[in-house]
Amino acid sequence: MNGTAIGALIRNDLRLYLADRRALIVGVLVPILIAGFFGYVFGGTGRSEDQGKIPVAVVDEDRSEVSRAITADLSADPLLQVSALERSAARDQVKSGKQSAAAVFPRGFGERTTRSLFSGVNKPQVELLVDPSQTTSARVIEGLLAQYSMKEISKEAFSGASGRKAIDGYLEQLDKLEQTPLRSDLRTLLNAARKLNEQSSADAGPDGTGAAGADGGGQRNFGLSIPYTVASTEVTARDNTPYNSYSHSFAGMAVQFILFAGIDAGVLLLLTRQRGIWQRLRSAPITRGEFIVARALATTLIGLFQMTAIYVVAILVFKVRIEGSWPGFIAVVISVCLLNAAFGLMLATLGRNASTTRGLAMMVTLLLVMIGGAWVPAFVFPRWLQNVSSYVPTRWAIDGLDGATWRGLPFAAALTPSLLLIGGAAACLTVAIWRFRWEE
């Protein structure tokens, strides 16, 4: 191996890269900006109060105690931003995308819900007008609506006036029917519920504020609620270390733009073939192997420079931390850069001309990064696509970087993605060596 020649070729490629300001901006600044944007949108460092509330409209055509109470509960929920609107305005705002959904409480909602709570028939219908592009938000709204409705309707049934009326009405219906053991048990249950209702009303007093005051004991507060509470803990590298979504966005964008640099390297080689410089290279005493090694090393070094620059900003500005193994992180970064260099060389050997090769390679790269979960996490994909994703090198790279950063995984966890990436690099390099045209 002619080390001086290889060194000269590598130095020259680095000079060409640094002389091209566009490449520097595209390779370093743009991924930082995009990763910063995605990271912010998906929650930032996890310490921000402004997490983005789901806008939802409530149309209260009932104006009952129950519907007002449900509206108040929804308004108090930290996930929602509730607007009280008329039906037509609510529909318009959902249509224009200003509201994710609108819940319409129809007339008689409160009265019919307390009655149907016991009878199970003649249920009123809450209309949910949904923006079809925001179905995930609609599911969240639906869940919260069910939770707060159950709470307020049962509260009304066991302690409110309309609830008492509903129980009396249902007891009257039972009296008219033939007596059976089941109906006898039901009558006992309803009588107990009525007694509870009377007791709650008496405790609340005529003004409804209750003898026990604002602490809630004995007022119109008795109702069904979810019989457990949830303590949500973010499982990150360490306890009390919040998830930093910049970690994932920087991993995704760094991988994407490293691949773009690989494409540039491949295209540069194709362009070099068309210039006089190729004749000068070919007339020099360097071998095909030395040339390929030099190109691969130069592209790897450029990738390492890009990765370093991107992660320095990620660490200093966006508080991304290598919570796991530093050697693991470095192993994944080097493996990604090796794969990228081999990918670029392969492109240069398979491509016929620069413009077509660049177009096709960009398309393939964008597909790879999308499927690899660089833009949106892979869990939102359909099952089959998640399966495909696990075979894509970009997924290995992003998983490896995620593991070393916010997941805080040890070196052993970086080994598999690193080895897979190196395997991918070896495959690309094999194709490149096989197809590389040196002799003419």
Next chain:
Amino acid sequence: MLQVDRLTKRYGERVAVNAISFNIAQGETVGLLGPNGAGKTTAISMISGISRPDGGEVRLGGMSLTEDAAALKRRVGLVPQDLALYEELSAWANLQLFGGLYGLGAAQLKSRAEAALALVGLADRGADRVKTFSGGMKRRLNIAGALLHEPDLILLDEPTVGVDPQSRNAIFDNLEELKRRGKTLLYTTHYMEEAERLCDRVLILDHGQILADETVAHFKERYTNLEAAFMQLTGRGLRDGAET
């Protein structure tokens, strides 16, 4: 010094260079003349080791291109017809690459690059980017790039194409200086007056074959001047084919 023996190159059915043979002595300057598509560039490509011959042999100082291409390449400097320069880089950076390809160390490369730049009159422009150079300056730098490893044989493929008369004259001065230093030059051109001024001997190539191999004096004696000889030997028909 250079022995070319029955050198042949085919592209499919077409024979671009058909068993040409000639010798060039140490310090001799030889012009390779021919119309478009005659096979000049193909011949130069094979002699410089870029293109693999389909037949025949190239020997330089007894060394065979087939047997030891790397050693032979170290003794040959190529000035390609297309500018072989990175325009985004400085003249220095370009020369550092070309010297590095021949294994020159930093100190050796520095002195040789300074000498090469001085020879072509660009000593004060080494730090400037090539894209700021005029066409003539680029052509001169293109020549400098082939001199760093001090080759015995310099192959020049139309080194004055596309430059103004002043630049052409400057390039000629450079080549005459190389000749004075005892370098062996093989030179392709379309300009007869260049060949007359510079060359000791001229080979006229057409359809891949050598039609004449004589001294300039002999051509002048027999055909009045070189252009008359060229036109008589290659004919007056237009040659619109691709350059080979």
